[in-house]
Amino acid sequence: MKHITFYLDFISPYAYLAFAQLPEVLVGISYCVDYKPVLFAALLKHHGQLGPAEIAPKRDWTYRQVLWMADKLGVPLRMPASHPFNPLQLLRLALACGQQPGDTNRYVCEQIFKHVWTSGADANAVALFESLAAQLKPHHDVQGSDVKNTLKYSTNAALDKRVFGVPAFEVDDKIFWGLDALPMLRDYLMGAPWFATTGWDDVRHVAAGVVRN
Numbered sequence: 001m002k003h004i005t006f007y008l009d010f011i012s013p014y015a016y017l018a019f020a021q022l023p024e025v026l027v028g029i030s031y032c033v034d035y036k037p038v039l040f041a042a043l044l045k046h047h048g049q050l051g052p053a054e055i056a057p058k059r060d061w062t063y064r065q066v067l068w069m070a071d072k073l074g075v076p077l078r079m080p081a082s083h084p085f086n087p088l089q090l091l092r093l094a095l096a097c098g099q100q101p102g103d104t105n106r107y108v109c110e111q112i113f114k115h116v117w118t119s120g121a122d123a124n125a126v127a128l129f130e131s132l133a134a135q136l137k138p139h140h141d142v143q144g145s146d147v148k149n150t151l152k153y154s155t156n157a158a159l160d161k162r163v164f165g166v167p168a169f170e171v172d173d174k175i176f177w178g179l180d181a182l183p184m185l186r187d188y189l190m191g192a193p194w195f196a197t198t199g200w201d202d203v204r205h206v207a208a209g210v211v212r213n
Helices: 013-025 040-047 056-073 088-096 106-117 126-136 145-160 179-189 199-205
Strands: 002-008 031-037 168-171 174-177
Touching (some): 013 106, 031 088, 031 106, 031 145, 088 106, 088 145, 174 179
Antiparallel strands (some): 002 168, 168 174
16 A cells, blocks of 8 residues: 655645545555645745746636636636635644644545635635634644644655645655646556656756756
């Protein structure tokens, strides 16, 4: 059985689509998935990047593309009333729902993703958040220090694993990034021969011809 760590942030429509597609991608494979909410903004800051929604033309394209992809995949998707938004309370809610702070599961993540990406509402509207929390019945204080520290730890642990964005999937110390990496992830789990070559590691030896300051 293969163990997959799925790094996600509810702010990402690509993470939502990857979450929806993952069971289909893994059909016929023996696996377990550990869902790890992390703060995408902290990953971007660490690597000195802007998010897609922080570049105006890319923002428009991102929203068009994910709406089209959702339609092609048959996944319900409505843009939230505003985006990007602060996802902290939703990430903390996910981490507060397990028996131990930091534990979460597919059901909890699914309900939070649907809250953001199918309602068309403000993802941080107080009444809607309270309703979601009442549905999920967290075992721990969403604003408690244990939950907050767990999110920080999970995000830092992801950075230590060289995670730079979401969605990302870790298997056998390999990181597969993005919705479009799902076929590659399946290929690896199915034992595709390319992964027995040196191709995976050789890319690190490609010289950088130009470095911008």
